Amino acid sequence: MADKSKLWYLENFNLFSSLKQDSMMELNKISLEKEIGKNQPVYFPNEPSNSIFMLKTGRVKISRYSKDGKEMILAFINPGEVFGEMAYLGEEERTDIAITVEPSFICAINKNDFAQFVEKNPALNLRLTRLIGLKLKSYSERIEDLVFKDSKQRVISFLLKLAEENGKKVGDQMFVKPFLKHQDIADLTACARQTVNDVLTDLRERGIIDFDRKKLIINNPDALRVILK
Structure with a gap:
């Protein structure tokens, strides 16, 4: 990690590929990076949804648990992907749990800071809407698979x-x-x-x-x- 800056990783997220250099510098300024070991939580259900996360390296599992403790895995997050993005849409509390499945480097951005950043870069809002729409479509298709296949x-x-x-x-x-x-x-x-x-x-x-x-x-x-x- 020492030979690659946080800015370098942010520039390689598809979500931000069209941003100008001054916008990337601002994004770099408002984001915090975390190094998290294997099998460690990023967030839990019912926690306040305060941040948007971007995975730089490693892997993260997104799951939900039923009342009887049964786990349902929703997705695996790979490097270059965003997660916890429902906070941007006004989610007050997390409904799922995010846990690393291998040592990971993650960027976190406060949802209010991120909302202000998106206001200055309106094209980003369209990309986020499309990203969230694709994720919801993927979840819907998984449910159909469970029912019909x-x-x-x-x-x-x-x-x-x-x-x-x-x-x-x-x-x-x-x-x-x-x-x-x-x-x-x-x-x-x-x-x-x-x-x-x-x-x-x-x-x-x-x-x-x-x-x-x-x-x-x-x-x-x-x-x-x-x-x-």
């Missing part, structure tokens, strides 16, 4: 969405780094871990995908789409 289809649908949102296309293949643990996929798709393992193994044996702990390669995305029809 069986466990195998849910895993395959998840792989395709993961590749579309975080992957890189090289020829006909799609590469995703890093890949998730089987238990994480199970939690995100409401499946048993063994089900995830069986589906992934079957797809690999058929040559449709390949994977290890560090990456997922989808050799034939169309074959996955056919299974979902």
Whole structure:
């Protein structure tokens, strides 16, 4: 981290890519960076929603818990992504919990300071609205998957969405780094871990995908789409 400044990381967030240098300097001034160890909370449910967060390095898990203590994972946040953004829309208290899944560097901005910053950069408001809309759409699609798809289809649908949102296309293949643990996929798709393992193994044996702990390669995305029809 020592060789890269906070400003350098802010400049590499897609959300801020169109801002002018003086705006970036102001953003740098109003943001605070935090280094948080693995499996540490960023915020808890019912805490005041005072800040917007941006993940510079590491990974963060966003979850909700039912009254009986069952965890529902909503998303994994990767470097370059914003989270806790509902504070910007007037959320008073957090409804979910954010926990690091590996050592992370995070930028935090007070929501009032951020609102004033957006007023000076109105194009940013459109980007934020689109970002929040896409996240809500993603959550809605996950709920539809849970209701209308069986466990195998849910895993395959998840792989395709993961590749579309975080992957890189090289020829006909799609590469995703890093890949998730089987238990994480199970939690995100409401499946048993063994089900995830069986589906992934079957797809690999058929040559449709390949994977290890560090990456997922989808050799034939169309074959996955056919299974979902």
